[in-house]
Amino acid sequence: MSGGGGKRRHKHEEHDEHVNHERWLVSYADMLTVLMALFIVLFALSQVDQKKFAAFKEGLEDGFAPSNVVLQGSQGVNDAENGEAPLDIQAFVTGDPLELQSREQVLEEARTEEERVEAQGNLDAATQEVADYREIEKRIDAALAVDGNQDQVTYRITSEGLVVGLVADNVFFANASADVEPTGLEVLDAVGPVLASLPHQIVVQGHTNSLPLSSTTRYRDNWDLSTSRANSVVTRFMHVHHLAPTRLTSTGYGETRPLYPDTDQRAMAGNRRVDLVVASPSSEAVRALLPEVAQSTPTDGPAELDVPATAAAESTTEHAATETTATTTETATGGH
Template structure:
């Protein structure tokens, strides 16, 4: 009796394994459907012809093969002599057959590139003119504020490759001798400049400059520390008057960027200055056109 039961269980177990084996066709079926889907996607993509890309390919093949004629058919058409046949005529791609035709093609290409360069140059010139117009509006706002403070003589304006440069001559009414502390007149000048800059989005650079005379007293060991400290003082004042700190930075240049040579009598007073620069956000090639657009010669910094 027990022997029959064991055989029945073994038979039953074998039957279950065979039933699972019969379901393995589902895996093969799924793989086949995936392959068919990929095939249909590829066929669909091949049926979509981008005429611009096809013309580019045509030109590239023409340049590659040179004078010999190359027969090339777009997708969906038959190549001449192909067993598939077709109503569409093949495209004949060939390079210029003569030297004159090649030279003419090169001439037209050069003319097209020159026209493109002229268009870019014209666009840059117009952008530079618009930037100078904006700088002129800022300048007039600052001048109006300075006139109310009777301080217009202490500030000069110019446009260079960086942008609008507002030069504050650091005479005894702005900073004391060998000092980086703004005097009352200096504070009034910076306070007059700040509102016009606050309404703009351009970044502001404040540069400190000294004359060639060495520092022989005070807390600063050299003109480098003195020029940087004065620029930082102006930056702090601008920030207290509403300019975001992220838009402003300070730099000191000592006597390394003079407006006048040491032999010029004006160098002692006019090279001692702080420059508040409204930086242009245009590209480098357009910024190089700013001085010409403003009607001043270009100067390098």
């Protein structure tokens, strides 16, 4: 029997467990860590070559084998191989711009080895093509020299191919006319056999200067005149020198493709021309290299059109006059 003076036993009170409302932050942080690691791996894979990809794959297979708990492939993407420096993953993580740029340059060089070989092949092809054009120039000059007309043409090498320029002064065409003059026929008959012996496509391009045509001519405008002149040259090549029509193309550009701006004293005479284009058969990549290669290759022919200063000055004076006076003097001196 216990006395009333004994200690009263207090009942233990159970408190509810405190709910941690911030537990989601731990999961969220874990998810971000996994995503960051995934993006790093994907980015690294996009920058490596096939050998390093195979090494990475082997590392993954070894790392996820049942006997392994930790990813520890015998050879992973970041291991050195054949003396090469491993990928600097730390540079990708920290974003160090200098280190990152250096690694990208190294990887780019390794990744584009095949492209560099292709680029060198394109350069070699362009160099050979320019050399072939130089030989064509010599053949044309030799044919023209028979009648002393070797100074009647110019040569340019563009991305289109070899451009044989015929200055359309009174030697080739009378003013506002598409009929080839006798001396012009001599030039075409010297050039024609050389072009006929080539396998290339031949594009004949007609051009005029910017002076407007007189209303008394039979041509509607400079486009019509330039096209008619190109057609006259094509007709001569087909009927006299038997170039296949499938190899010939004629185009008129009017005054839209000048060699010289109107402010240049050579513009009035120099832009009035017919171009014979020995079309390049190469790919676009090779054609883009032709002008650069040609500039570094010496040539025995004239590099650009040489327009007499007096003739250019006369044309400039005519252009400065009123339209009526200009068209009248053009008919007398030859302006288109």
